[in-house]
Amino acid sequence: MRRILPHPLIALGLLLSWLVLAGSASPGAVLLGGAIALAGSWALASLAPPRLRLRRLAVLPGLLRDVLAEVVRSNVAVVRIILGRSVAGTRRPGFVHIPLDMRSPQGLAALACILTATPGTVWVEYDSTEGTMLLHVLDLIDEAEWVRIVKERWERRLMEIFE
Amino acid sequence: MTHAADLPVWAALVVALLLLLGAGLALVGSFGLLRLPGFYERVHAPTLGTTLGIGSVLAASMLFFSLLQTRFVLHEILIAVFMVVTTPVALMLLARAALYRDRVERSGAVPPPPGSR
Numbered sequence: 001m002r003r004i005l006p007h008p009l010i011a012l013g014l015l016l017s018w019l020v021l022a023g024s025a026s027p028g029a030v031l032l033g034g035a036i037a038l039a040g041s042w043a044l045a046s047l048a049p050p051r052l053r054l055r056r057l058a059v060l061p062g063l064l065r066d067v068l069a070e071v072v073r074s075n076v077a078v079v080r081i082i083l084g085r086s087v088a089g090t091r092r093p094g095f096v097h098i099p100l101d102m103r104s105p106q107g108l109a110a111l112a113c114i115l116t117a118t119p120g121t122v123w124v125e126y127d128s129t130e131g132t133m134l135l136h137v138l139d140l141i142d143e144a145e146w147v148r149i150v151k152e153r154w155e156r157r158l159m160e161i162f163e
Numbered sequence: 164m165t166h167a168a169d170l171p172v173w174a175a176l177v178v179a180l181l182l183l184l185g186a187g188l189a190l191v192g193s194f195g196l197l198r199l200p201g202f203y204e205r206v207h208a209p210t211l212g213t214t215l216g217i218g219s220v221l222a223a224s225m226l227f228f229s230l231l232q233t234r235f236v237l238h239e240i241l242i243a244v245f246m247v248v249t250t251p252v253a254l255m256l257l258a259r260a261a262l263y264r265d266r267v268e269r270s271g272a273v274p275p276p277p278g279s280r
Contacts, residue, residue, distance in 0.1 A: 017241055020237045021238070021241065023238075071214050075188065075214060075215040078207060078211055081195075082191055082208060082211075083191065095203075095274050097274070112255065113251050116251035116254050116255075117214050117247055117250070119207055119214060120207055122206055122207060122210075123254070123258075124259065125259060125262060134262075
């Protein structure tokens with residue numbers, strides 16, 4: 001079973017998204033989507049990613065809600081910075097090193113998506129030996145504050161889900 | 164064929180406002196790309212359009228097409244997922260390329276590579 005369908009959930013997701021994109025569930029669409037799902041899961045298996053273990057999915061709705069709120073808040077903040085009178089002014093952009101305890105690749109990818117989806121922060125670099133992430137922040141007021149925000153608001157809950 | 168005139172007034176207003184908000188955010192993002200100094204600051208600006216900007220355009224699209232009942236609204240959710248998953252890849256590639264260049268040329272105030280600290 002594992003050899004024919006190495007990643008059943010991924011294959012199912014691929015099939016479903018193909019059907020949604022095609023906008024029909026006709027036999028032809030199911031056949032083509034099934035072929036794509038099989039090929040996709042074989043391709044993924046040949047990359048040999050570490051197995052995904054999901055724990056405590058109950059944290060997910062709260063996390064998504066906070067991400068949405070943070071996306072809106074940071075969009076407003078960046079619009080104000082761009083349209084503000086003085087572009088340089090009192091604002092100080094800069095890099096922050098953030099020590100991460102999370103090692104799960106899927107969790108780190110999710111953290112990268114969250115940090116990129118909130119304007120004003122860009123994930124620049126990750127060093128896997130030290131486990132530190134380099135973040136560029138558009139309005140860096142306090143470095144320790146950013147370390148706290150990333151670790152407490154996102155990393156803790158992502159670790160509950162992925163580790 | 165869809166007829167925008169069949170849309171109730173309140174919905175037309177909401178759809179128009181959401182579209183304007185999305186377009187406005189994309190515009191401000193492009194303006195920021197022009198106005199902010201330096202690479203690492205400029206890279207922040209276009210993310211306005213790829214987050215809340217695309218989000219409000221997609222919300223407008225979902226409202227429009229689900230009220231006219233022409234098709235299922237799941238397309239937009241897929242678009243949002245693809246945007247969220249692919250933007251970090253492009254941004255990280257750009258930022259790391261710039262960081263590599265700045266470290267080699269020793270220009271600007273960039274942090275040293277890991278391991279040399």
